Each structure stands twice: as structure tokens, then as C-alpha cells.
Amino acid sequence: MPTVTLQETKFGLSILPIKFLAGDFWARTEISIENEFIKYKQTEKKISSADLEDWIFAMFRLLAGAYKREYTLSFEEAGIAIDLYPHTENGNPVSREERRKRDCVMAIRLLMRSDKGGFLGGVYTLLLHREEIAVFASELRKEYDEIFVKRVHGIGKYMFVGVSPLGYTGCNYWYFDPSGKSKTGGYVWVTMGSHNTEQIVYVDSIRYFNEKTSPYPVDRVKQVLRVATKDELNEYENS
Numbered sequence: 001m002p003t004v005t006l007q008e009t010k011f012g013l014s015i016l017p018i019k020f021l022a023g024d025f026w027a028r029t030e031i032s033i034e035n036e037f038i039k040y041k042q043t044e045k046k047i048s049s050a051d052l053e054d055w056i057f058a059m060f061r062l063l064a065g066a067y068k069r070e071y072t073l074s075f076e077e078a079g080i081a082i083d084l085y086p087h088t089e090n091g092n093p094v095s096r097e098e099r100r101k102r103d104c105v106m107a108i109r110l111l112m113r114s115d116k117g118g119f120l121g122g123v124y125t126l127l128l129h130r131e132e133i134a135v136f137a138s139e140l141r142k143e144y145d146e147i148f149v150k151r152v153h154g155i156g157k158y159m160f161v162g163v164s165p166l167g168y169t170g171c172n173y174w175y176f177d178p179s180g181k182s183k184t185g186g187y188v189w190v191t192m193g194s195h196n197t198e199q200i201v202y203v204d205s206i207r208y209f210n211e212k213t214s215p216y217p218v219d220r221v222k223q224v225l226r227v228a229t230k231d232e233l234n235e236y237e238n239s
Contacts, residue, residue, distance in 0.1 A: 001030070002139035004132045009035040011108075011126050013136075015052070015143050016043065027052040027148075031110065033124060040124075042113050046077040049148050056144060058084060059106065059137035060170030063130065065099035079111030103130050141170055156210035158218055163190060163201040166237065172204045174215050177224040182206060187233050189225040200228045200236045 001014035016028035027049050032041045055073055062071070062084045073082040087102035088094060094102075106128045128136060161182045162172030175190050182188050186203045211218065228236070 001032075002136050002143060004128060004136050006126055006128065006132065009033060009038075009126070013140065015140075015147050017147075027144075033110075033126070038124075040112060044078045044080070047075050047080075051075055052144060053148075055082060056137060056141050056170065057172045058082070059133055060141075060164070060168065060172070062086060062104050062106065063100075063134055063137070064165055064168040064171050065096040066171065067099075068093040079113070081109040083107040083109070104133065105129055106133050137170065156208045156213060158209050158211075158214055160207045160209055160215060160221075161188065161203055161224055162205040162207070163188065163192075164204055165192065165199070165201055169202060169204055173201075174221065175224050176214075176216075176218055176221045179224070179226070181227050182224055183227075187228040189228055189232075191222060191225070198225070200233055 001012045003010060003012040005011075010033070012030075012032045014030045014032075016030055026045065027047045029044045029047060029052070030041065031044060034040070051073075058071065058073055061067065065086065067084060067086045069086070069088070071084045071086075073084075075081070083106070085105040085107070086093075086099045087104055108126045108128070110124045110126070112122055112124055159177045159180045159182065161175045161177045163175060164171035164173070166187075173192070175188075177188070182203050184203055184206050187200050188203060189198060190201050191198050192201065209215070214221075
């Protein structure tokens, strides 16, 4: 179970065996909070595998400096909201390089339930900082991959590639690879960012989709330019 200790409070979130519902895989999660005043545990059945993966991606993107301002994820039926706060200067955005170096915060707001399904009348908020987010995100991603990846890999003729900027992993910015040559753990050339800067990125994951299931329209999504060679990677890292 991915677990972090926040001062005197231990917070854990574990993924239980999956549930198949309405043509999709749903994540069953067990959430626990424990300190000298509280010992709380709930099993949640209302978060889809896609929602859970979006949360994981968002944490890695926060660490990589992707967000200029607060970014929120909400799982209303589950009574969970996540607020991601990048570093700012008096509320004003700073450069991506600065955001990557400075602290960031994730607030998890949890509507607490009783064993009988009713609400206990309170929202418990946990605050995780950069180091805690990094540990929690990595452990949750590992657990997610063990349970879901083989099932959500997909079947289709379109290869989509999830990538991260060099020095980071887990962001999974999606690109279409018309060549089909990308490999997980490898490196490819793409254009990234608002200025479409051509750069080498790390390949987090590979998924296959058809027209109906692809995360973005194939004719409009950015494409992998080509696979990076070892010499190009060495030169790029040393430039």
C-alpha cells in the first residue's frame, strides 16, 4: 500500500482487485488515515481506472513543473477532491525551471463516511509536499501498473506514446507514433510546450487504440518525429 506519514498522521491508499463495469475497468481503492485521534478506513468503488490514472499523471506533471497555477481533480461520487499547487511568487506564475526546483503541494480533501454508508459530517484534508508527493506517486504508479497495465494496454492500429521531459518519468503526455517504432523506456524526438520546441523525451508507456478509443483525434494530435539514437541522446544531455 502506498503510504506517507504527514507529521503524526499516516495516510495510505491501496488499489484492490479490479471491477469490470459498463465496459470499463473500475479501480477499487482502500483509503486509510491514522493518528492518535483518528483511525479511519474506507473502501471506495466509484473511481474509474482512467480517473485514477489521471490523478497519477497529474502528480508527476506537478513535479515536472507543468502547471502554472492551481490544478484540481474531483471525483464527486467518491467524495474526493485533489488540489495541486505549483510554486508561485505571491500568486504569480514563475518559470518552469523554477517550479521544478521549488516546493509544491497536493491537498487531498476526503469526505469521510460511516460504516453504514452515511457521512460523518466532515472533510479531512491532507497536505503533501514535493518529497512526499514523489514517494506517493511512484508507489501508487507501481501498484497501478501491476494491476491495470496489461488490461488497459489496448488493441488497435494506432500507437500512442506517453512521454516525459528528460529527467522526469510518469508524466505521460500523449503523442501518436505513425511509425510504430517507439519502445517503453526508450527516447524519441517530439515537439513539446507552447513554443513547440523540438526535444528528446523519455517514453513512459505505449498504448494501442482505434478511432473510437484514442485519447485524442489521430489527425490533430502531435506526433513522434523519430526515435532518438544513443549518440543524439548523449549529445542532447551534454548540450
